[in-house]
Amino acid sequence: xxxxxxxxxxxxxxxxxxQSALTFALSLSSxxxxxxxxxxxxxxxxxxxxxxxxxxxxxLLLLFSVAAVLALPPPDSATVPWLFDFSWFAPKxxxxxxxxxxxxxxxxxxxxxxxxxxxxxxxPMLNSLANHGMLPRDGRNITADMFADALxxxxxxxxxxxxxxxxxxxxxxxxxxxxxxxxxxxxxNGIQHDAALTRNDMGQGEFYTRVNMTLVKQLTQMNNGGxxxxxxxxxxxxxxxxxxEAWNSNYTLPGQDSHSVATNKWFLAIDQAAVPLLVLSDxxxxxxxxxxxxxxxxxxxxFQFERLPYExxxxxxxxxxSGSQIxxxxxxxxxxxxxGPDVVESPIGLRLTDPGPYNNPAQVY
Numbered sequence: 318x319x320x321x322x323x324x325x326x327x328x329x330x331x332x333x334x335x336q337s338a339l340t341f342a343l344s345l346s347s348x349x350x351x352x353x354x355x356x357x358x359x360x361x362x363x364x365x366x367x368x369x370x371x372x373x374x375x376x377l378l379l380l381f382s383v384a385a386v387l388a389l390p391p392p393d394s395a396t397v398p399w400l401f402d403f404s405w406f407a408p409k410x411x412x413x414x415x416x417x418x419x420x421x422x423x424x425x426x427x428x429x430x431x432x433x434x435x436x437x438x439x440x441p442m443l444n445s446l447a448n449h450g451m452l453p454r455d456g457r458n459i460t461a462d463m464f465a466d467a468l469x470x471x472x473x474x475x476x477x478x479x480x481x482x483x484x485x486x487x488x489x490x491x492x493x494x495x496x497x498x499x500x501x502x503x504x505x506n507g508i509q510h511d512a513a514l515t516r517n518d519m520g521q522g523e524f525y526t527r528v529n530m531t532l533v534k535q536l537t538q539m540n541n542g543g544x545x546x547x548x549x550x551x552x553x554x555x556x557x558x559x560x561x562e563a564w565n566s567n568y569t570l571p572g573q574d575s576h577s578v579a580t581n582k583w584f585l586a587i588d589q590a591a592v593p594l595l596v597l598s599d600x601x602x603x604x605x606x607x608x609x610x611x612x613x614x615x616x617x618x619x620f621q622f623e624r625l626p627y628e629x630x631x632x633x634x635x636x637x638x639s640g641s642q643i644x645x646x647x648x649x650x651x652x653x654x655x656x657g658p659d660v661v662e663s664p665i666g667l668r669l670t671d672p673g674p675y676n677n678p679a680q681v682y
Contacts, residue, residue: 395573395583397651404477404640407465407484412476414469417633425449425471427624430456432527437623438499439509439516439526442593444623446471447499456499461487463496471625472596473633478640485579500526510582511568512561514553514590515620517676520567524676531667531674532557533620537613538664546610547646550590551653556661564673584647587654591646593619595638597631605636609646 404410427448430437436456437444443464446452451467452459464483469476490507491497502508503526511518515532517525535556539549561568572581597615598607615626625631667674 396576396581397648398576398578398581398584403481404475407477407480409480410477412465412469414466416635417471417473419632419635421449421625421627425451427622428454430454436498436500437526438502439513440499440502440589441515441528441620441623442472442596443499443502445619445625448623449625452499458496458498460496471633472638473636474596474638474643475640478643489579506569506571506582508585510586511565511570512554512557512586514557517673518561518565518568520565521673521676527676528621528623529674529676530621531665533617535663535665535667536620537617540613541664542613544610544612545594545616547591547594547649548653548657550594551650552657552661554587554590554650554654555657555659556663559660560663560667560669560673563669564671587650588643588647591650592643595643595646596634597626600632600634600636602635606642607634607638609649 428450430444430448435447435454437447438456443452444456446467447454447456449471451471452463461480461483465476465480468474468479486502486508487494487497490501490504505519509519509526511520514536515528517529517532519525536545536553539545539553558570561570570583570586573583575581578584593616594609594611595607597611597619598609600607612629614629615631618624618626618629
C-alpha cells in the first residue's frame with residue numbers, strides 16, 4: 318500500500334512540477350492516511366485516529382524532492398512535452414496499404430510546381446508529396462485522411478499517428494475546417510515557425526515560406542559535406558535559433574514551457590529536424606528501423622527541390638515507421654541539443670552580425 322501511495326505522490330508531483338517540492342510534499346503529508354503507519358482507538362471519544370510516522374514522512378519528502386528535480390527541464394532549456402502514443406485518438410488504427418514502390422512510378426514523376434496557381438506549404442515533406450502527385454498537385458482541399466493516406470502509402474509511416482498530427486494541424490490553422498490548402502499551414506506560429514531549417518522567418522521578408530538556398534547549403538555542410546545524423550541536426554537547431562534571434566527583431570518560438578506537443582513550437586521544430594532523418598535514411602530490416610543517417614545528396618535533393626530522392630538511391634521504408642520510432646528519433650535530437658554547445662558557428666561562414674541571407678524565390682526551382 319505504501320508503494321502505491323508513493324507512486325501516486327510522484328504522479329501528482331510531476332503534474333505540479335513548478336511548485337516547491339517541499340511545500341507540495343508537506344501539503345500531501347497532511348492528508349488523512351498518506352503519512353501514517355500506526356493507529357489507536359480512543360475508547361472515550363470512540364474515534365479512530367492516526368499518529369504520524371516520522372521516518373516514513375521524511376522518506377516521502379526525499380522522494381518528492383528527487384522526483385521534482387527529475388521532472389524539471391534542464392537549466393536554460395525548453396520543456397520537452399510528455400510523449401505518448403496518441404494514435405488511439407484516430408478514427409482508424411491499423412490501416413494498411415501495399416508496401417510503397419521501391420522505384421518511382423511514372424505517374425508520380427516530380428513536376429515543378431506553378432506557385433501562381435498551386436498551393437504549397439512551409440513543409441518540404443508535404444510539398445514533395447504534392448510535387449509527385451501523391452497529394453493533389455494543386456495542393457488544395459486536403460483532408461486529414463488524405464494526408465495520412467499519402468504518408469502511409471508512400472513513406473510507410475503509421476497512419477493513425479499521422480492522422481492525429483494532420484487533424485491537429487488543420488484545426489490549428491483553420492478552426493472548424495475539415496480540409497485545407499497547403500499554404501494554410503503558413504499561418505505564423507500555427508504550424509510555420511521562426512528558425513526553420515531552410516526557410517527565413519516571417520519577419521525576414523515576403524518569401525519566408527519558400528526555400529532559401531543559402532540555408533540549404535548551410536544544412537548540407539553541417540558535417541563538412543558528409544552524411545547528416547541526429548548530432549548535426551541538433552547542432553543545426555541551435556545554429557538556426559541563434560541566427561533567427563540575431564537576424565529577426567521579432568523572433569519568437571513560443572510555447573517552450575508547454576508540455577503540449579501542439580503548442581510548443583520549439584518542440585515542433587525539433588520534430589521537423591528528426592523526421593527527415595528517419596524517413597530518408599536506409600532501412601535496417603532485421604531491426605525494422607532506419608539508421609537515422611542520411612547521405613548528403615538525398616538531403617540536398619529533398620530540401621532544395623522538395624523531391625523524394627529516388628534518384629539518390631533512396632528506397633521508402635519497407636516496414637512501418639511507428640509513432641514511437643518517431644518519438645525515439647525526436648528524443649535523440651533533444652538529448653544532443655541539450656548536451657551540445659549553446660553557440661554553433663555556421664559551416665558556410667554566415668555571421669550573426671550580418672542581416673541574414675536574402676531569399677531569392679527565383680533560385681528555388
